[in-house]
Amino acid sequence: MEKKLKLGIPKGSLEKATMELFEKSGWRINVHHRNYFPDIDDPEIECAICRAQEMSRYVEQGILDCGITGKDWILENNSDVHTITELIYSKVSKRPARWVLAVPADSNIKRLEDLEGKKIATELVNFTKRYFAERGINVTVEFSWGATEAKVVQGLADAIVEVTETGSTIRAHGLKIIHELMQSTPQFIANHESWNDPWKRKKMEQLAIMLKGALRAHKLVGLKMNVARENLDKIVEILPSLNAPTISPLYQSDWFAVETVVSEDVVRELIPKLLEAGAQGIIEYALNKVI
Ligand SMILES: Nc1ncnc2c1ncn2[C@@H]1O[C@H](COP(=O)(O)OP(=O)(O)OP(=O)(O)O)[C@@H](O)[C@H]1O
Ligand SMILES: O=P(O)(O)OC[C@H]1O[C@H](OP(=O)(O)OP(=O)(O)O)[C@H](O)[C@@H]1O
Ligand SMILES: [Mg+2]
Structure with a gap:
């Protein structure tokens, strides 16, 4: 079969x-x-x-x-x-999602303990109940079908436990984060x-x-360039690399091909420095996988 x-x-x-x-x-x-x-x-x-x-x-x-x-x-x-x-x-993004406890910016709830006897709205009911029970804080946890941020604004709950990535939804509702319960990937x-x-x-x-x-x-690129023997040590020193760079001699010459993998973010700073140190024929290429 x-x-x-x-x-x-x-x-x-x-x-x-x-x-x-x-x-x-x-x-x-x-x-x-x-x-x-x-x-x-x-x-x-x-x-x-x-x-x-x-x-x-x-x-x-x-x-x-x-x-x-x-x-x-x-x-x-x-x-x-x-x-x-x-x-x-x-x-x-590549950042983990965070489950946070949020309250209105002007709320006098400042710490987890201030929630004693209060009501929390969340989609993550079991986890939230466990989290507060383990810390000996009595709270009522109400299931929310979504649009949870609105519930504290409307006064339907004292606080929310909600997932956030960029923080824009929390900000858009004038809420403040007072505690992080977990990160999730x-x-x-x-x-x-x-x-x-x-x-x-x-x-x-x-x-x-x-x-x-x-x-x-993600965010890694390959860099390849030609370098004369006398500049080799200088170039290798400048290069940040996942591993040591690969260096191979060019055919019948005193030049070398230098190859490495670097973070995309550093390339704009790196290339001018490499040129200054004598690198030539620099190419940057995208990577599909890094194993
Ligand atoms: N804004 C976000 N940024 C990053 N991860 C998120 C975000 N929203 C949700 N997640 C993650 O995606 C998964 C599913 O999220 P969630 O439970 O909110 O359901 P959903 O797929 O967004 O559907 P719904 O429309 O019902 O909210 C969860 O593991 C959560 O951590
Ligand atoms: O911190 P941010 O980047 O703003 O992300 C947070 C928002 O993303 C999720 O909403 P989703 O898009 O899943 O809609 P939902 O309200 O239907 O869950 C989550 O429920 C928040 O509302
Ligand atoms: Mg969602």
Whole structure:
């Protein structure tokens, strides 16, 4: 029988970034309008789109072999799943999402303890209840279906526990963050039984290597240049490098090709310095994966 790995892709905030990551990793996923079973260009994988909030339950129950979802929802559901690897990306940046306690800017609630007897609105009910219970603070936690920031503004709750990435939604509602409860990043998780199946494990490991490789390549570029022997030490000293740079002699000459991988952010400072130190024929190129 043909073997297939059932892979869950999160719908919602992480969907676009996840699709882009798979594309960069070497798998093209094609979503059809109003259909939650997208095509993937790998006959060994079967994709399903499902809510990030429910993913870990489906993986735990074996409906899916594996999937990607936030650490926050795995903890909220208390799911018993195997974490293959953490994948550090977000909706718009590479920063982790943060679950924070926020109150109106003029509130006299300043610390966690000030919430004793108060009401909190959140989508992350179980986690929040546990968090306050572990600290011996009595609070009422109410489930919010979304647009949670509005609830403190409307006076429906004293505080909210909400996810933030850039902070713009919190700011737009005139709220202030008084505490961070957790940071959450996407996790590639597996059902325990699937992880113990050698064929499935191999396939999941292949995915993990390529997904991590594509993430590591983000913001990294390759730099290559020609350098005369007398300038070589000077150039190597200037170069920040993941590893030592590769240096190869040019054919029948006293020049060398120097190759390295650097962060994209430093290139604009680096290239003028390299030129000044005698490098020639400098090229910068994009990287798809760094393993
Ligand atoms: N603005 C954001 N920036 C980064 N990560 C986010 C953001 N919003 C949500 N996430 C992450 O995406 C996952 C799903 O988020 P969330 O629970 O808000 O559902 P959603 O996909 O946004 O759907 P909904 O429209 O119901 O909110 C979570 O793991 C969360 O940490
Ligand atoms: O700090 P920021 O970058 O502003 O991101 C935070 C916002 O992103 C999420 O909303 P989402 O887009 O998922 O909409 P939702 O209200 O339907 O959850 C989250 O619920 C916040 O409202
Ligand atoms: Mg959301």
